[in-house]
Amino acid sequence: MIDLARYQDPLTIQRVLLNASTVAIVGLSSNELRASNFVGYYLKRHGYRVYPVNPHETDVFGEPSYPSLSHVPVPVDIVDVFRTPDALPAIARETVAIHAGALWCQFGVINEEAAQIAEEAGVTVIMDRCLKVEHARYVGRMHWLGFNTERITSVRSGIQ
Amino acid sequence: MTADRGVPEPARTFGFETRQLHAGQRPDPNTGARAVPIFQTTSYVFEDPESAGAYFNLQEYGNTYSRIMNPTVAVFEERIANLEGGAGGVAFASGIAAQAAALFTMLEPGDHVVSSAALYGGSVNQFKHLLRKMNVELTWVDPDEPDAWRQAVRPNTKVFFCETIGNPAGNVLDIETVASIAHDHAVPLIVDNTFATPYLCRPIEWGADIVIHSATKFIGGHGTSIGGVVVEAGTFNWSNGRFPVVANPSPAYHGLQFHETFGTYGYLMKLRAETLRDLGGALAPLNAFLFLQGVETLSLRMQCHVENALAVATFLESHEMASNVTYPGLPESKYRPLVEKYLPLGAGAVFSFECAGGREGGQDLIRNVTLWSHLANVGDAKSLIIHPASTTHRQLSDAELEAAGVRPGTIRLSVGTESVDDLTWDLEQAFARGR
Numbered sequence: 001m002i003d004l005a006r007y008q009d010p011l012t013i014q015r016v017l018l019n020a021s022t023v024a025i026v027g028l029s030s031n032e033l034r035a036s037n038f039v040g041y042y043l044k045r046h047g048y049r050v051y052p053v054n055p056h057e058t059d060v061f062g063e064p065s066y067p068s069l070s071h072v073p074v075p076v077d078i079v080d081v082f083r084t085p086d087a088l089p090a091i092a093r094e095t096v097a098i099h100a101g102a103l104w105c106q107f108g109v110i111n112e113e114a115a116q117i118a119e120e121a122g123v124t125v126i127m128d129r130c131l132k133v134e135h136a137r138y139v140g141r142m143h144w145l146g147f148n149t150e151r152i153t154s155v156r157s158g159i160q
Numbered sequence: 161m162t163a164d165r166g167v168p169e170p171a172r173t174f175g176f177e178t179r180q181l182h183a184g185q186r187p188d189p190n191t192g193a194r195a196v197p198i199f200q201t202t203s204y205v206f207e208d209p210e211s212a213g214a215y216f217n218l219q220e221y222g223n224t225y226s227r228i229m230n231p232t233v234a235v236f237e238e239r240i241a242n243l244e245g246g247a248g249g250v251a252f253a254s255g256i257a258a259q260a261a262a263l264f265t266m267l268e269p270g271d272h273v274v275s276s277a278a279l280y281g282g283s284v285n286q287f288k289h290l291l292r293k294m295n296v297e298l299t300w301v302d303p304d305e306p307d308a309w310r311q312a313v314r315p316n317t318k319v320f321f322c323e324t325i326g327n328p329a330g331n332v333l334d335i336e337t338v339a340s341i342a343h344d345h346a347v348p349l350i351v352d353n354t355f356a357t358p359y360l361c362r363p364i365e366w367g368a369d370i371v372i373h374s375a376t377k378f379i380g381g382h383g384t385s386i387g388g389v390v391v392e393a394g395t396f397n398w399s400n401g402r403f404p405v406v407a408n409p410s411p412a413y414h415g416l417q418f419h420e421t422f423g424t425y426g427y428l429m430k431l432r433a434e435t436l437r438d439l440g441g442a443l444a445p446l447n448a449f450l451f452l453q454g455v456e457t458l459s460l461r462m463q464c465h466v467e468n469a470l471a472v473a474t475f476l477e478s479h480e481m482a483s484n485v486t487y488p489g490l491p492e493s494k495y496r497p498l499v500e501k502y503l504p505l506g507a508g509a510v511f512s513f514e515c516a517g518g519r520e521g522g523q524d525l526i527r528n529v530t531l532w533s534h535l536a537n538v539g540d541a542k543s544l545i546i547h548p549a550s551t552t553h554r555q556l557s558d559a560e561l562e563a564a565g566v567r568p569g570t571i572r573l574s575v576g577t578e579s580v581d582d583l584t585w586d587l588e589q590a591f592a593r594g595r
Contacts, residue, residue, distance in 0.1 A: 009171070010169070010171040011168050011170065011171055014168035014169065015168060018168065032217075033409075033414075033415055033416055033417065033421065034421070035420065035421045035422075035423070038218075038219055038421060041214070041219045042219060042220060045214065045219075045220060107423045107424070108423075130423065133424075133425070136221055138168075138169070140221060141220075141221035141222065142221055143184065143221075143234060143235075143238055144221045144222065144223055144229060144231065144234050145221050145229055145234065145248070145428075145429075145432060146229070146233075146234050146237030146238055146241065146248050146249045146250055146251070146428070146432070147238065147241070147247065147248035147425060147428070148183075148238055148241040148242050148246060148247055148248050148249075149184075149238065150183075150242065151169065151186070152172075152174045152178060152179065152182045152183060153169055153182075153186055154182070154186070154187065155186065155187070156186070156187040156188075156189060156192050157186075157189060
C-alpha cells in the first residue's frame with residue numbers, strides 16, 4: 001500500500017508552487033468542461049507558463065500541444081499529469097529525462113513505481129493532489145467559496 | 161494576475177480552541193482589520209471581462225453576487241467546515257434552508273429517503289410534506305435499531321438522515337454503525353449535528369458524509385440570528401452510478417460534470433453554484449458575523465452548557481414532580497455506551513422530561529417559571545423551556561409524537577450558562593406553585 005502522505009507534504013507543496021514558472025500538463029484537453037482544462041486555464045491566469053502535452057490535441061489556450069514531454073522547448077518546472085495511473089511510470093521516466101523539477105500527479109493518478117522512478121532521480125513527487133486546489137489554498141482564493149484551506153495564520157499578506 | 165509569492169507556512173495540526181478563533185480568517189490584507197469585516201455588499205466589481213467570465217464558469221474562485229457567496233459568510237463557512245473536519249461548507253439563511261438544499265442537490269423525483277423518526281418537528285414537517293411535493297418517497301425508522309435502517313433501503317434510496325442527539329427525546333445515534341450501513345448500500349449519511357456542535361462530536365470522523373447545522377442554536381449561542389450551514393466530508397463517491405443528478409452533465413450549468421471536474425469539492429460546488437443560486441436562501445453577512453462571534457467561545461460555552469445540563473438533569477431525576485428524564489449524559493441512560501464513544505465531553509444541553517400532571521402539569525410549570533424563558537428555540541446561553549406537544553411538535557400526529565418521544569406532559573429544556581443553583585431554584589419554586 002502506497003504511503004500517500006509522503007507525497008502530500010504541505011511545505012513541499014508550497015515550495016513547488018512558489019518556485020515554479022513553467023508547467024507542462026500531460027493530458028491537457030481543449031474541452032472546457034474537463035478538469036485538466038480548468039486547471040490549465042487557472043494556472044495561466046495566475047502567471048504560470050502552461051505547455052500542453054497531448055498527442056490528440058493540436059493546440060490548447062492558443063499554445064501548440066506537444067506529443068510528449070521531450071518535445072517541450074523550454075525547461076519544465078512542474079510536470080502535471082492528468083492520465084491513467086498505468087501511464088505514469090513512462091511519464092516519470094520522461095520527467096527525469098528532461099530534468100523537470102517536480103512530478104505532480106492529480107487526484108487519483110497514483111502509481112508507486114512512478115513515484116520511485118522520479119524520487120530516485122531527485123525529482124520532487126506530489127501525488128493525489130490538485131495543482132489548482134493547492135495553489136488556491138496557499139496563494140489564491142479557495143477560501144472565498146467556503147472551502148477548508150486548513151490554514152491558520154495571523155500574518156497580514158496576500159488575498160483574503 | 162500574478163501569484164502572491166509569500167513565505168511557506170509551517171504545517172501544524174492546530175487545536176480546536178485555536179481553530180474556533182482563527183480558521184477561515186486571516187487579517188484583512190487591505191486594512192489589517194483583525195476582526196472579521198462585515199462585507200455588506202450585494203455584488204463585486206470585476207477586474208475585467210475575462211475575470212468575470214472565469215468566475216461565472218467556476219474556472220476561478222471569485223466573488224460575483226452575495227446570493228451565492230460573500231467574504232464574511234465565507235469565513236463562517238470555512239470555520240465550521242474546519243471545526244467539523246470537512247472539505248468545505250455552504251451557509252444558508254436557516255438550518256431548515258440548509259437541510260432542504262443539502263437534499264435537493266442529491267435528490268430527484270422518484271427517489272427515496274430513509275430518516276430517523278426522532279427528529280425536530282420542523283424537520284419532520286419538511287420531510288413529510290415538502291419531500292412528498294417533490295415526489296420523493298420517505299421511510300421513518302427507529303434510529304436506535306440498525307436493522308431498521310438496513311431493512312428500509314430500496315433500489316431508489318439515496319440518503320440516510322439522522323440527528324446526533326435527537327430532539328427532544330435525546331436518542332444518541334450510533335454514527336459509525338449507521339454510516340457503514342449507508343455505505344454498504346452506496347448512499348451517504350447526513351447528520352444534523354446541531355445539538356452536539358463540533359466541540360462535542362464530529363460526525364465526519366465516524367463516517368458521516370454530510371453534516372448540517374442550525375447555526376441559530378449553540379454555534380451562534382446567543383439567540384440573535386437565524387442561519388444554517390452544510391459541511392461535506394468530500395469523500396463520498398457521487399460517481400458510483402446512484403447519483404446521476406450529481407455526476408452527469410448538468411443542464412443547469414452548461415453541461416458541467418460537477419463530481420468529475422471538481423472531485424472532492426464537486427458536491428459542494430453544485431450545492432453553491434446551483435442549489436443556493438436557485439433556491440436563494442443565502443445567509444446575510446451580518447448574521448455570519450454574529451455567528452462568528454459566537455463560535456469564538458463555542459468550547460467555553462459548551463463546557464458550561466453540559467455541566468449545567470447534567471446538574472439540572474440530576475436534580476430532576478430525583479424530583480417527585482419529574483419522570484422520564486431523557487438526558488443521555490445521565491449515568492443510567494441507555495445511551496451511556498454511545499455517549500462514552502461519541503460524546504465524551506458531554507451529551508449536549510437539550511433534553512426533555514415528563515412533568516407530573518400531564519398536559520396541565522406541564523403548562524403550569526411553564527406558567528410559573530421566572531428565570532427559564534418560555535420560547536421556541538434551543539442553544540441560547542440563556543435557559544429555555546417549552547411544551548413540545550403544543551408548540552414545536554404541534555403538527556405531528558399522535559403516532560408521530562410517540563415516535564419522536566413527545567408525550568402530553570413532556571417539557572423540553574435547553575440548559576443555559578446561568579448559575580446552576582438559580583436554574584434548579586426556579587424549577588423548584590415553579591413546581592411548588594403548581595402543586
